[in-house]
Amino acid sequence: MGSITINKDLLRERQSCTFNVLELTHLWDGGPEKTKERKELEKFFLDDPELQEKIPSEYLSHKEKYQEALRRSCLLFKKIKEWSDTTGCGSQMDTFQNILGGMLGSAILPDGVPFALNYVMFLPTVMGQGTMQQQAYWVSRAWNCEIMCTYAQTELGHGTFIRGLETTATYDPSTEEFVFNSPTLTSYKWWPGGLGHTCNYAVVVAQLYTKGQCHGIHPFIVQLRDEETHMPLPGIKIGEIGSKLGMNTINNGYLGFENVRIPRENMLMKNSKVLPDGTYVNSPSDKLTYGTMIFVRVALVRGIAAAYLSKALTIATRYSALRKQGEIKPGAGETQILEYRTQQHKLFPPMAMCFAMRCSADWLWDIYNSVTAELDRGDLERLPELHAMACCLKAVCTKDSAKAIEVCRLATGGHGYMNSSNFPSTYGMVTAAETYEGENTVLLLQTARFLVKAWQQARSGGNLTETVEYLKTMPLQPLSLWVNSLQHLGIAFKRVAAGNIETCATSIERRILVGVAPEDAWNEVSIQLAKAAETHCRAFMMQIFINFATSAQVSPELKKVLIELCELYGTYFLLDNLGDFFMYAGLRSSDVPSIQEWMETLLHKIRPNAVGIVDGFDISDAVLRSALGAYDGNVYERLFAEANKSPLNAEPVDESFHKYLKPFLKSNL
Ligand SMILES: CCCCCCCC/C=C\CCCC(=O)SCCNC(=O)CCNC(=O)[C@H](O)C(C)(C)COP(=O)(O)OP(=O)(O)OC[C@H]1O[C@@H](n2cnc3c(N)ncnc32)[C@H](O)[C@@H]1OP(=O)(O)O
Numbered sequence: 003m004g005s006i007t008i009n010k011d012l013l014r015e016r017q018s019c020t021f022n023v024l025e026l027t028h029l030w031d032g033g034p035e036k037t038k039e040r041k042e043l044e045k046f047f048l049d050d051p052e053l054q055e056k057i058p059s060e061y062l063s064h065k066e067k068y069q070e071a072l073r074r075s076c077l078l079f080k081k082i083k084e085w086s087d088t089t090g091c092g093s094q095m096d097t098f099q100n101i102l103g104g105m106l107g108s109a110i111l112p113d114g115v116p117f118a119l120n121y122v123m124f125l126p127t128v129m130g131q132g133t134m135q136q137q138a139y140w141v142s143r144a145w146n147c148e149i150m151c152t153y154a155q156t157e158l159g160h161g162t163f164i165r166g167l168e169t170t171a172t173y174d175p176s177t178e179e180f181v182f183n184s185p186t187l188t189s190y191k192w193w194p195g196g197l198g199h200t201c202n203y204a205v206v207v208a209q210l211y212t213k214g215q216c217h218g219i220h221p222f223i224v225q226l227r228d229e230e231t232h233m234p235l236p237g238i239k240i241g242e243i244g245s246k247l248g249m250n251t252i253n254n255g256y257l258g259f260e261n262v263r264i265p266r267e268n269m270l271m272k273n274s275k276v277l278p279d280g281t282y283v284n285s286p287s288d289k290l291t292y293g294t295m296i297f298v299r300v301a302l303v304r305g306i307a308a309a310y311l312s313k314a315l316t317i318a319t320r321y322s323a324l325r326k327q328g329e330i331k332p333g334a335g336e337t338q339i340l341e342y343r344t345q346q347h348k349l350f351p352p353m354a355m356c357f358a359m360r361c362s363a364d365w366l367w368d369i370y371n372s373v374t375a376e377l378d379r380g381d382l383e384r385l386p387e388l389h390a391m392a393c394c395l396k397a398v399c400t401k402d403s404a405k406a407i408e409v410c411r412l413a414t415g416g417h418g419y420m421n422s423s424n425f426p427s428t429y430g431m432v433t434a435a436e437t438y439e440g441e442n443t444v445l446l447l448q449t450a451r452f453l454v455k456a457w458q459q460a461r462s463g464g465n466l467t468e469t470v471e472y473l474k475t476m477p478l479q480p481l482s483l484w485v486n487s488l489q490h491l492g493i494a495f496k497r498v499a500a501g502n503i504e505t506c507a508t509s510i511e512r513r514i515l516v517g518v519a520p521e522d523a524w525n526e527v528s529i530q531l532a533k534a535a536e537t538h539c540r541a542f543m544m545q546i547f548i549n550f551a552t553s554a555q556v557s558p559e560l561k562k563v564l565i566e567l568c569e570l571y572g573t574y575f576l577l578d579n580l581g582d583f584f585m586y587a588g589l590r591s592s593d594v595p596s597i598q599e600w601m602e603t604l605l606h607k608i609r610p611n612a613v614g615i616v617d618g619f620d621i622s623d624a625v626l627r628s629a630l631g632a633y634d635g636n637v638y639e640r641l642f643a644e645a646n647k648s649p650l651n652a653e654p655v656d657e658s659f660h661k662y663l664k665p666f667l668k669s670n671l
């Protein structure tokens with residue numbers, strides 16, 4: 003037990019890796035300085051005995067899980083302050099991002115940080131939608147944890163269709179207050195993280211009424227609990243929504259209002275306003291209210307989809323290199339399961355996806371920052387493209403990541419089913435992101451709206467923005483014979499996207515021509531529309547990955563690996579969607595065997611570097627939290643040690659034997 007020797011198969015894998023793993027780590031982190039900072043941060047937090055897990059959380063009750071998560075959250079956020087004060091290196095914001103969006107948080111609070119929404123949604127909403135005075139007051143209070151806040155938008159009856167929210171905020175000019183009410187059961191807020199028992203304030207999204215008129219949904223800051231006693235304020239009905247598939251320590255809650263009054267100044271008034279006499283002043287665009295959702299969608303691509311997938315891949319790949327099962331050639335000895343081509347097909351394409359997600363996330367983050375600066379100057383021109391790309395990248399990356407994490411679990415056989423593998427909690431975290439912050443199908447349909455408009459614009463000779471420029475050029479280029487090259491893959495993916503978009507646009511037009519209402523035509527075509535949005539996203543990710551792999555300033559050895567992964571990304575999704583490539587990219591069935599062979603050759607080439615690639619992600623054992631994935635590969639010792647943490651193993655004979663089993667066995671049924 004507790005041996006520090008490295009498993010000999012893993013050792014051999016590391017010795018045969020063809021590139022410098024540290025170079026990949028630096029590339030992944032964004033440079034050697036960033037790697038150094040990350041490691042210092044991990045050491046500072048993860049070496050603290052107070053933050054170590056004493057009993058695996060699976061063995062705690064629902065209430066104990068929450069209480070333990072809260073204890074650790076408080077310690078964690080004290081330490082963040084300590085870190086910023088003592089090191090002076092890195093702003094507190096960097097540290098928060100690493101804790102909430104990076105993987106450090108998942109090491110300490112694997113089922114979710116109950117304070118997350120304070121930083122991920124409340125503060126961005128106040129900063130994006132509050133006036134300067136509102137920011138000056140609320141940001142410092144929430145930032146310094148004088149108050150703890152959440153973002154309450156979704157209701158029992160409505161999550162997607164937010165124009166249908168039912169909570170009302172009615173302005174009373176006689177007292178200059180808004181009066182909040184929940185007129186129906188379905189108008190109760192339902193889901194906000196930290197709302198149950200953690201937060202004392204929330205941004206509440208409600209229908210604004212003034213002078214007898216409804217002006218649609220707006221954000222308000224509402225106090226929920228007394229700052230001293232934490233008792234719910236009069237008229238506030240609040241609680242936790244109960245146990246879930248995952249994220250069980252994030253403390254999702256419900257909230258109802260009965261004539262709850264807040265001052266007029268608590269309406270976030272950067273965009274629209276209500277004057278003291280009740281006059282409503284319009285926002286330059288009602289979609290500015292949706293800004294926080296864009297921010298979180300952008301952050302999720304890297305912070306959840308790519309990060310948790312890199313974790314699952316590290317676990318499954320290391321395990322596959324040391325696990326032996328069966329023989330490929332009779333009598334040749336048992337084989338590392340990583341030698342099976344089917345196993346490589348399960349693990350290596352998700353490795354490629356992980357890289358594609360990271361490049362796309364970096365691109366998305368950059369355009370988010372530049373478009374946000376443009377919005378602040380009153381320029382809304384690029385908002386539709388940002389919204390469209392944030393929607394499809396959030397949807398495709400969380401879907402790919404959740405699916406691939408499940409494949410990683412299956413790739414580790416029975417042991418992957420154990421909580422101690424850390425697959426269940428990892429999957430629970432990522433599949434939640436397929437739903438929250440905009441359900442994925444709904445988001446794909448938002449992107450499709452943008453694409454159909456862009457298609458119409460391309461046809462009428464209008465200007466197109468960066469991500470849809472190909473809709474102009476693609477249909478004009480003649481289809482060429484298939485060539486197995488990255489460049490050809492890039493073009494083929496764009497042709498597939500353009501073809502799918504055109505099919506949707508013409509299907510809608512055809513229906514409208516025979517008298518179908520445009521909205522019904524949209525609904526009838528929506529299966530294809532969601533697919534078109536996905537193919538557009540895939541074409542974008544393919545091109546971004548090609549640009550990254552071909553232009554990365556790295557050694558030839560690492561570049562070779564990046565190109566192999568990029569080719570694998572393309573060949574994998576092509577073979578998975580052959581029909582599309584036959585229909586739109588000039589692929590013939592006679593081309594398929596050579597592409598299949600290309601993909602299989604890539605699996606073979608990546609095989610010797612598989613452990614090196616996941617080692618390059620540089621995820622420490624404390625962050626991985628997996629008996630199967632630890633760096634030393636001592637899987638069987640760890641599985642035993644974890645099994646012995648089961649409370650059922652505390653006594654050789656459990657008391658239930660005397661209470662139930664023995665009388666039953668002796669009862670002679
Ligand atoms: C760092 C890592 C993060 C760690 C995370 C840790 C844990 C956090 C855990 C959980 C957090 C979860 C929080 C939440 O879930 S909060 C709730 C989120 N809710 C949603 O996302 C709701 C989804 N629904 C919507 O976004 C919208 O209602 C809608 C689906 C877009 C529809 O809205 P609406 O009906 O108003 O709009 P239309 O469809 O009619 O479209 C009208 C035009 O508006 C454009 N549009 C829509 N949205 C936006 C936007 N955000 N920005 C800009 N423009 C937008 C749309 O494209 C239409 O344009 P057009 O020109 O075609 O008319």
Ligand SMILES: Cc1cc2nc3c(=O)[nH]c(=O)nc-3n(C[C@H](O)[C@H](O)[C@H](O)COP(=O)(O)OP(=O)(O)OC[C@H]3O[C@@H](n4cnc5c(N)ncnc54)[C@H](O)[C@@H]3O)c2cc1C
Pocket residue numbers: 119153154155156159160161162163192193194195249254434437438439440441442443444447
């Ligand atoms: C773990 C978790 C944490 C959350 N945290 C928060 C939070 O902090 N704050 C908050 O306010 N909310 C939060 N939410 C709520 C979340 O944002 C919503 O659940 C999400 O937006 C989906 O809405 P819904 O649940 O109403 O699903 P629905 O909209 O009812 O979706 C159900 C089905 O209907 C389909 N559908 C709905 N509308 C359309 C359409 N227009 N076209 C085609 N299909 C459609 C969907 O595709 C889906 O298949 C959280 C949710 C989860 C799971």
